[in-house]
């Protein structure tokens with residue numbers, strides 16, 4: 568398995584026959600100059616990075632695709648490996664220097680995190696917990712459009728945990744802040760690591776309790792409750808936990 572990233576893009580190749588995009592084999596990477604990763608990830612043969620502005624005109628079988636789009640080419644097991652590798656590479660590239668003393672970092676003896684040999688500071692990969700919630704009101708699902716979404720894209724609500732909060736407090740706070748309603752019966756549903764930017768998404772279901780929808784327009788441009796046959800748009804990656812939460816609502820209503 569050969570993974571070369573350029574910022575949030577992945578290097579892929581088209582198969583000689585048939586459709587779809589695949590990971591390049593080692594022969595196809597022979598003439599590509601890339602920065603190899605210090606960190607080794609189990610099951611990854613070549614892991615490295617190139618500049619997003621790299622000229623691939625002499626390697627026409629290779630192409631960079633946006634990581635979010637690339638995830639649609641692969642099954643869940645492969646996606647988990649790609650995400651793991653991309654996150655470790657990003658971690659390494661953004662922690663070249665110690666945040667305590669400014670000296671260069673190096674790989675720890677176990678090879679899984681970075682270490683400062685000058686002041687002994689250990690730098691672990693950052694994981695940001697975030698909640699995502701499917702709020703139902705009778706047979707309808709709360710969906711919203713964040714200001715940064717594409718025009719046709721709607722999803723369930725999500726938000727990062729703040730310092731000092733439990734996950735349940737995050738769920739109540741984010742729903743109230745973004746759309747102004749109170750919810751009840753918050754139940755854990757599942758979780759997924761998501762590399763945009765480095766989130767551990769913890770999913771919940773909940774029920775509407777009270778209030779009218781009042782948008783926080785600094786974050787949201789629309790929100791409403793939709794029956795399963797009225798759902799206005801879907802997350803762009805079908806394997807995201809947001810998409811699976813919506814599928815679960817549809818299956819149960």
Ligand SMILES: [Zn+2]
Pocket residue numbers: 665666667668669670683684685686687688
């Ligand atoms: Zn240091």
